[in-house]
Amino acid sequence: MEPAEVEFLAEKELVTIVPNFSLDRIHLIGGDLGPFNPGLPVEVPVWLAISLKQRQKCRVIAPEWMDVGKLEEIRDQERKENTFTRMPSPYYMELTKLLLNYASDNIPKADEIRTLVKDTWDTRIAKLRLSADSFVRQQEVHAKLDNLTLMEINTTGTFLTQALDHMYKLRTNLQPGETAHSQDF
Amino acid sequence: MSEAYFPVGPGLGLEESFLSLDDILMSQEKLPGRAETRLPRLGFALGQGTGAGDAITEGSKLEFPLWLAKGLHDSKRRIISVELPNIYKEAWRTVLSADASVVDLHKMGPYYYGFGSQLLNFDNPENPEIAQAILQTFISRFRRIMDSSQNAYNEDTSALVARLDELERALFQAGQKELNDFQSWEKGQASQITASSLVQNYGKRKFTEVDG
Numbered sequence: 570m571e572p573a574e575v576e577f578l579a580e581k582e583l584v585t586i587v588p589n590f591s592l593d594r595i596h597l598i599g600g601d602l603g604p605f606n607p608g609l610p611v612e613v614p615v616w617l618a619i620s621l622k623q624r625q626k627c628r629v630i631a632p633e634w635m636d637v638g639k640l641e642e643i644r645d646q647e648r649k650e651n652t653f654t655r656m657p658s659p660y661y662m663e664l665t666k667l668l669l670n671y672a673s674d675n676i677p678k679a680d681e682i683r684t685l686v687k688d689t690w691d692t693r694i695a696k697l698r699l700s701a702d703s704f705v706r707q708q709e710v711h712a713k714l715d716n717l718t719l720m721e722i723n724t725t726g727t728f729l730t731q732a733l734d735h736m737y738k739l740r741t742n743l744q745p746g747e748t749a750h751s752q753d754f
Numbered sequence: 755m756s757e758a759y760f761p762v763g764p765g766l767g768l769e770e771s772f773l774s775l776d777d778i779l780m781s782q783e784k785l786p787g788r789a790e791t792r793l794p795r796l797g798f799a800l801g802q803g804t805g806a807g808d809a810i811t812e813g814s815k816l817e818f819p820l821w822l823a824k825g826l827h828d829s830k831r832r833i834i835s836v837e838l839p840n841i842y843k844e845a846w847r848t849v850l851s852a853d854a855s856v857v858d859l860h861k862m863g864p865y866y867y868g869f870g871s872q873l874l875n876f877d878n879p880e881n882p883e884i885a886q887a888i889l890q891t892f893i894s895r896f897r898r899i900m901d902s903s904q905n906a907y908n909e910d911t912s913a914l915v916a917r918l919d920e921l922e923r924a925l926f927q928a929g930q931k932e933l934n935d936f937q938s939w940e941k942g943q944a945s946q947i948t949a950s951s952l953v954q955n956y957g958k959r960k961f962t963e964v965d966g
Contacts, residue, residue: 572939666940698904702897724936725904728929732896735867735921738766739892742871742885 575720579663580616586627587611615664619671629672634658635665637678640685647692653716662690662720693721701729705736764868764921768875776920780865781821781872785839789814790832820872829877836876838884841866847887854894859919866919867892895922903929 592605602613610630613621621627634640634657646654658664665686673679697717704712714722762773770777789810793800797808800816810816818826818834826833840846841862850857859866870888874881902914903926911930915923 572936576939670942698897698900701900705893705896708893720936724932725900725929727932728900728903728925731925731928732892732900735766735925736889736892739867739871739885739889742767742874743882743889 570723572720572723575660575723576663576667578719579660580614580619580667582615582658582660582664583612584615584618584632584664584668585610585612585630586618586621587630588621588627590626615667619667622672622675629668629675631668631676632658632664634661635668635676635682637681637685640682640689644685644689644692647689651696653693653696653714655716656718659718660720661686661718690721693717694724697721697725701725704729705732708736708740763924766868766921767871770868770872776865777868780868780920781824782819783865783869784817785820785823785836785873787816787818787823787834787836789816790835793833820869824872824875827876836878838873838878838880839869842870842873842884842887844880844883847883850887850891854891855898857891858917859891859895859922860917863919865921867921899926900929902926904933 587608587610588605589607590605591607592603594601594603602617603611605611618627618629622629634643639657643654643657665682668676669679669683676682761775762771764774764776764780765771770781789812792812793810795807795809797810800810800818816834818836823834823836827836846862863869867888870884874885878884899918899922902911911926915926918926
């Protein structure tokens with residue numbers, strides 16, 4: 570999977586916008602949206618919010634967690650703990666990038682938010698490397714990764730699974746007799 | 755173009771993959787050994803003697819490609835005996851267990867893991883030690899490959915991969931691809947649509963001319 574596909578999934582997340590036009594309920598194949606009334610907040614998927622924002626038809630309201638105070642707390646918590654902490658959204662990285670790129674004028678302290686999220690990301694990736702290394706060293710075969718997000722899994726997943734695949738084969742070499750010689754005449 | 759090309763990968767076990775080009779190259783590598791019986795009319799083929807009719811005498815030292823050694827090896831009928839290449843012997847195993855990351859596996863290999871796994875077919879008494887050494891080598895080199903492949907962004911990686919075995923190089927490439935994909939997404943390059951490299955290289959005719 571490519572990062573763009575992860576972003577595609579992230580665009581299904583709902584975000585609140587304040588439209589400046591009026592429109593009846595629209596019936597999309599994935600569900601109904603609206604009605605849209607000027608000045609009244611309404612929940613829409615991110616892809617629609619970005620499209621409307623680009624056409625200057627709405628104002629985007631940042632998600633609750635996209636706030637300097639909360640993100641500082643999350644970053645500090647992430648640095649303090651050895652395991653992965655729970656992220657405010659399963660798509661925090663993608664949503665930050667999308668909303669800050671297209672609607673930074675609606676989000677207060679956009680620069681600080683960008684830095685905080687990037688810091689959290691870097692901490693988590695470093696932690697992911699560390700735990701992948703100890704996973705390999707101890708020759709573990711299973712792991713539980715509840716708090717990892719899809720984007721994080723996607724940036725080291727292929728590498729790690731490929732390495733584990735090699736390790737599995739090298740380890741089965743240690744048990745002769747299991748694999749019978751298929752070409753023994 | 756590379757996305758739709760699915761080559762057969764190396765087998766990396768007791769049996770190699772039949773159609774894997776990597777495995778074919780790996781099984782070309784030479785293996786020291788000794789003829790246990792007289793091999794008539796094979797002197798020329800195995801690089802001993804000059805005449806076409808020369809025989810290989812019993813006990814002469816030879817070098818076989820791995821595929822041939824595998825074919826001639828039989829636990830009941832002793833045609834040839836096979837010795838371990840240096841890198842899999844006790845001395846090198848000790849070096850590898852001390853610190854595997856200092857060893858230049860490209861020079862010693864370049865198919866250290868694949869060739870080593872294949873060596874287990876020859877019923878050597880040291881087989882368990884060899885298998886263990888190969889696994890431990892991979893484990894102790896893992897961190898370094900991961901770190902160098904996922905930190906080196908947009909720089910010359912030839913120095914990093916110079917000492918890696920072919921299997922490790924493939925792994926390094928996988929790590930690099932993930933890193934580069936993520937970085938280009940983060941910079942917003944992923945959302946730009948570019949012409950396929952196939953179309954860009956197709957410079958002979960312009961599409962307008964084709965229409966007219």
